[in-house]
Amino acid sequence: MTTIMDGKAVAAHLSEKIKKALSESDKHGISPKVAFVRVGERSDSISYERAAIKRFEKFSIETEQYHFPDDVSARSFLSKFREINEDYSINGILLLQPLPKHIDMKRVEELMNPIKDIDGMTPFNLGQVVTDEENRLEPCTPAGVMEMLEFYNISLKGKDVVVVGASEVVGKPLSLLFMNHDATVTTCNAYTNDLARKCRQADIIVSAAGVINLIGADHVKEGAVVVDVGINFNDAGKMVGDVDYDAVRDKTSYITPVPGGVGAITTTVLAYHLMMATDYQKEPVLFLER
Numbered sequence: 134m135t136t137i138m139d140g141k142a143v144a145a146h147l148s149e150k151i152k153k154a155l156s157e158s159d160k161h162g163i164s165p166k167v168a169f170v171r172v173g174e175r176s177d178s179i180s181y182e183r184a185a186i187k188r189f190e191k192f193s194i195e196t197e198q199y200h201f202p203d204d205v206s207a208r209s210f211l212s213k214f215r216e217i218n219e220d221y222s223i224n225g226i227l228l229l230q231p232l233p234k235h236i237d238m239k240r241v242e243e244l245m246n247p248i249k250d251i252d253g254m255t256p257f258n259l260g261q262v263v264t265d266e267e268n269r270l271e272p273c274t275p276a277g278v279m280e281m282l283e284f285y286n287i288s289l290k291g292k293d294v295v296v297v298g299a300s301e302v303v304g305k306p307l308s309l310l311f312m313n314h315d316a317t318v319t320t321c322n323a324y325t326n327d328l329a330r331k332c333r334q335a336d337i338i339v340s341a342a343g344v345i346n347l348i349g350a351d352h353v354k355e356g357a358v359v360v361d362v363g364i365n366f367n368d369a370g371k372m373v374g375d376v377d378y379d380a381v382r383d384k385t386s387y388i389t390p391v392p393g394g395v396g397a398i399t400t401t402v403l404a405y406h407l408m409m410a411t412d413y414q415k416e417p418v419l420f421l422e423r
């Protein structure tokens with residue numbers, strides 16, 4: 134029997150913790166604020182930002198949006214970014230990725246205050262994933278995958294995991310999170326030979342490649358867990374994942390749909406990270422239960 138993993142249920146569970154933290158922070162007169170920073174008009178960035186704003190509004194969390202044209206000079210962008218970073222009223226920053234090529238992402242990552250980095254992209258926060266520190270700010274999508282697996286009591290120790298996609302925002306940190314749980318991880322990329330054979334060896338497959346129908350029935354062994362992190366839009370403008378869901382579903386023990394799977398958790402993780410970030414910034418007034 135296949136269990137369809139429900140991202141909304143996981144998000145609802147996490148939302149309770151956020152509401153509790155918000156009510157505690159309110160008692161101390163603390164109102165968290167998040168800044169969204171976007172350069173250009175990429176449709177994936179716009180839809181992620183829109184979804185995140187909607188989520189924050191549901192929690193009545195204040196948001197500020199900073200939009201720059203695609204051709205903004207690197208100098209002028211970095212100068213404004215510095216201001217946002219140093220603004221004491223802003224507790225968390227989400228920088229929509231990717232940036233246009235003429236802006237050096239490494240410069241921005243190094244510049245961002247790790248304590249405001251609610252999407253865990255700075256070298257400091259990624260380093261904390263490597264060393265498996267507690268209470269860290271990790272990238273939201275990988276964190277959402279872990280929340281999903283934990284919610285459904287899927288054990289990771291000793292499991293063979295294949296992560297398809299090696300991006301800095303999802304694939305690489307996600308592979309590290311699995312390693313921290315004592316899983317054996319294979320990280321595949323666009324050059325991987327015989328992807329189907331590698332995937333068939335996996336107890337858990339996570340696809341984060343951004344390629345429609347990349348994972349078919351031939352990639353999945355009977356009883357495997359399949360997590361689809363892909364957010365793609367097909368020719369009809371419908372949101373679809375990387376997995377050929379109808380072809381794969383009956384072979385799996387657990388599977389995530391798109392939409393309604395991991396994507397439905399990510400923005401709630403972002404809100405939770407904002408509470409963590411605010412909590413650190415307001416020490417010694419700690420209001421988040423750990």
Ligand SMILES: Nc1nc2c(c(=O)[nH]1)N[C@@H](CN(C=O)c1ccc(C(=O)N[C@@H](CCC(=O)O)C(=O)O)cc1)CN2
Binds near residue numbers: 184228391393398
């Ligand atoms: N700083 C980052 N920027 C971007 C990231 C990221 O992880 N960090 N990822 C992409 C995300 N993305 C498209 O590529 C994207 C993600 C989520 C949504 C969305 O509409 N989410 C909905 C629910 C979707 C679902 O149920 O699966 C929601 O959260 O309510 C759109 C696009 C872009 N940039």
